[in-house]
Amino acid sequence: MFNLFSSELFRMRKRAQSLMLFLIAVVLSGLVYGGFVIATKINPEAEGRRMRHAVTFEEYAEFGIVMSVGFFAGIMLIIVAAGMMGNEFSWNTLRPLVARSRSRVGLLTAKLIALGLYSIVFVISLALVVAGFFFIGSWVVGEPSGFSISILGDGLQSALQMLFSNLPYLTMAFMLATVFKSNAAGIAGALGVTFIETPVFQLLGLAGDVFKDAEKWGIAYNVNKFAGMTGEVDNMTRSVIVVVAYSVAFIAVTYAVFLRRDVTSG
Amino acid sequence: MNTHPPVTATAPAGIGKRGNGNGPVLQLENLTKKFGDFTAVSHLSLLVQQGEVVGFLGPNGAGKSTTVGMVLGLIRPTEGSVTIMGTELPGNQHIVPENVGAIIENPAFYPYMSGRDNLVAHARMVGGVPASRVDDLLKLVNLNERGKDKYKSYSLGMKQRLGIASTLLTDPALVILDEPTNGLDPAGQREIREIIPRLAQDGHGVLLASHMLHEVEQVSDRVAIVRRGELVTEGGVDELLKRGGYIEVKIAPEYMDEARNLLHRMPGIEQVTVSDQLITVVADPELGADINRALVGAGIYASQISPRRSSLESLFLDITEGSTV
Ligand SMILES: Nc1ncnc2c1ncn2[C@@H]1O[C@H](COP(=O)(O)OP(=O)(O)O)[C@@H](O)[C@H]1O
Numbered sequence: 001m002f003n004l005f006s007s008e009l010f011r012m013r014k015r016a017q018s019l020m021l022f023l024i025a026v027v028l029s030g031l032v033y034g035g036f037v038i039a040t041k042i043n044p045e046a047e048g049r050r051m052r053h054a055v056t057f058e059e060y061a062e063f064g065i066v067m068s069v070g071f072f073a074g075i076m077l078i079i080v081a082a083g084m085m086g087n088e089f090s091w092n093t094l095r096p097l098v099a100r101s102r103s104r105v106g107l108l109t110a111k112l113i114a115l116g117l118y119s120i121v122f123v124i125s126l127a128l129v130v131a132g133f134f135f136i137g138s139w140v141v142g143e144p145s146g147f148s149i150s151i152l153g154d155g156l157q158s159a160l161q162m163l164f165s166n167l168p169y170l171t172m173a174f175m176l177a178t179v180f181k182s183n184a185a186g187i188a189g190a191l192g193v194t195f196i197e198t199p200v201f202q203l204l205g206l207a208g209d210v211f212k213d214a215e216k217w218g219i220a221y222n223v224n225k226f227a228g229m230t231g232e233v234d235n236m237t238r239s240v241i242v243v244v245a246y247s248v249a250f251i252a253v254t255y256a257v258f259l260r261r262d263v264t265s266g
Numbered sequence: 267m268n269t270h271p272p273v274t275a276t277a278p279a280g281i282g283k284r285g286n287g288n289g290p291v292l293q294l295e296n297l298t299k300k301f302g303d304f305t306a307v308s309h310l311s312l313l314v315q316q317g318e319v320v321g322f323l324g325p326n327g328a329g330k331s332t333t334v335g336m337v338l339g340l341i342r343p344t345e346g347s348v349t350i351m352g353t354e355l356p357g358n359q360h361i362v363p364e365n366v367g368a369i370i371e372n373p374a375f376y377p378y379m380s381g382r383d384n385l386v387a388h389a390r391m392v393g394g395v396p397a398s399r400v401d402d403l404l405k406l407v408n409l410n411e412r413g414k415d416k417y418k419s420y421s422l423g424m425k426q427r428l429g430i431a432s433t434l435l436t437d438p439a440l441v442i443l444d445e446p447t448n449g450l451d452p453a454g455q456r457e458i459r460e461i462i463p464r465l466a467q468d469g470h471g472v473l474l475a476s477h478m479l480h481e482v483e484q485v486s487d488r489v490a491i492v493r494r495g496e497l498v499t500e501g502g503v504d505e506l507l508k509r510g511g512y513i514e515v516k517i518a519p520e521y522m523d524e525a526r527n528l529l530h531r532m533p534g535i536e537q538v539t540v541s542d543q544l545i546t547v548v549a550d551p552e553l554g555a556d557i558n559r560a561l562v563g564a565g566i567y568a569s570q571i572s573p574r575r576s577s578l579e580s581l582f583l584d585i586t587e588g589s590t591v
């Protein structure tokens with residue numbers, strides 16, 4: 001298992017994509033935040049003091065982290081999660097990989113741990129870079145940055161929480177790529193669910209209250225609570241349980257399918 | 267003559283147990299694989315000993331790669347067993363990375379890494395491979411100068427050679443090469459053909475799966491010929507070339523099973539294969555009269571008994587023509 005994990009990390013490290021996706025998340029976060037700063041700078045009247053403050057660390061742990069980690073990192077990590085297995089099929093490296101593994105359980109577990117480690121490093125690094133943006137932004141609009149260690153700490157904690165809340169999507173991407181032997185299936189499936197779940201439940205909600213209750217057991221409703229985006233922030237315990245339950249179920253399906261299947265392609 | 271670097275001398279303890287000399291490196295018994303109703307491999311038995319190259323010859327679709335997949339634990343046999351170095355496979359997957367090195371159909375490596383890094387990644391996966399071995403192997407397959415270049419920039423010949431290097435990383439008892447010269451020009455094919463006998467000299471057992479007779483006959487100590495998942499004949503190349511005889515017996519369908527069982531029991535008959543209305547029997551072609559007498563004695567009348575003499579090539583051609591891809 002350790003050997004497989006070490007090899008997995010080695011391959012991730014050698015792959016340009018691992019760094020590139022991070023840089024893309026940085027650039028996209030920079031563009032959104034930069035747009036915010038420029039708007040504030042050019043039109044200081046716009047929303048007066050409130051807007052000027054939003055550029056400083058006052059909004060780091062919420063706006064900063066939700067935008068960069070919750071949104072951009074979420075997308076990038078879905079791509080990575082799907083690629084962990086999906087690329088092995090497209091490169092035809094799955095069969096040699098399985099033949100070189102002492103067990104398939106070890107192989108999948110090594111991949112999941114590598115994905116977890118990569119995600120944590122990705123999210124923490126992104127949160128730190130975005131903290132840098134807030135320094136620059138405050139300086140550009142001429143406000144004191146308002147930086148404090150405790151705000152940074154809150155931001156990092158919230159980044160990790162947001163990563164946790166993304167687990168259902170990451171494990172779903174991993175599962176779909178494994179089951180359908182396709183990178184694209186993992187990415188499209190997980191992103192698709194990310195975008196459609198809430199609107200679908202809203203439409204169904206028109207049909208009856210049953211669906212309004214059902215939504216509370218869906219993924220998005222509970223995940224969004226971690227971003228402070230769902231109205232009620234009560235009952236976080238249930239949301240934690242729901243997030244864990246979906247993730248465990250997706251991983252279980254992945255193991256069940258992959259351990260039993262004949263590996264005749266990839 | 268044997269001037270390549272002693273790549274096997276650096277094998278660490280724990281892997282590369284090919285020196286133990288007890289029993290076959292690979293033993294297939296009654297191996298069968300069905301995909302739904304379709305039987306890809308049927309009751310196949312085969313041995314590979316240490317230090318020998320066994321050619322595994324058959325037309326496309328004969329079930330060679332499926333067999334290789336079962337040996338590597340990729341495909342679960344429907345029936346029968348795979349035993350590697352005395353350990354039976356299902357449930358013992360760990361013996362595969364430790365004892366088997368394989369190229370499966372086409373060389374497959376990570377395109378974004380160099381050839382060398384691909385070997386390093388493979389070595390890390392199995393563990394216990396000394397660092398120097400990667401470079402020794404690159405030298406063995408003449409890739410030392412291009413080792414640091416990206417795999418995706420390699421020619422097909424270089425990819426195949428990197429594949430051979432990777433099969434030797436753990437100094438495995440068994441090396442499996444599935445169509446190792448696929449798509450290579452004659453010069454590339456020759457390079458691979460030159461490496462194969464060296465593997466056997468170094469004590470590896472080699473299973474060489476191929477649909478090309480000339481690729482197999484030059485380098486193999488023994489050849490097993492398969493068609494439609496069944497073993498048609500097996501033996502030393504010289505022996506097969508000398509013997510090369512078989513008899514075709516045409517029988518009405520209703521007597522097929524009885525005739526087959528009868529012929530199975532007859533002395534002097536090595537292999538009985540049934541297809542459509544034809545029983546193919548590997549035996550001295552002179553045995554035709556005996557076969558006729560035995561069948562008649564059992565009340566079975568063959569509509570045709572044709573003795574055939576053939577070289578390995580014509581035997582193989584007959585087999586190949588008889589099957590569809
Ligand atoms: N996963 C699969 N599902 C169904 N049929 C398969 C599968 N894999 C291989 N086959 C069939 O099994 C037969 C043997 O294939 P294969 O072992 O690849 O032959 P060879 O390597 O000798 O060319 C072929 O007819 C092929 O179509």
Ligand SMILES: [Mg+2]
Pocket residue numbers: 327330331332371444445
């Ligand atoms: Mg094949």
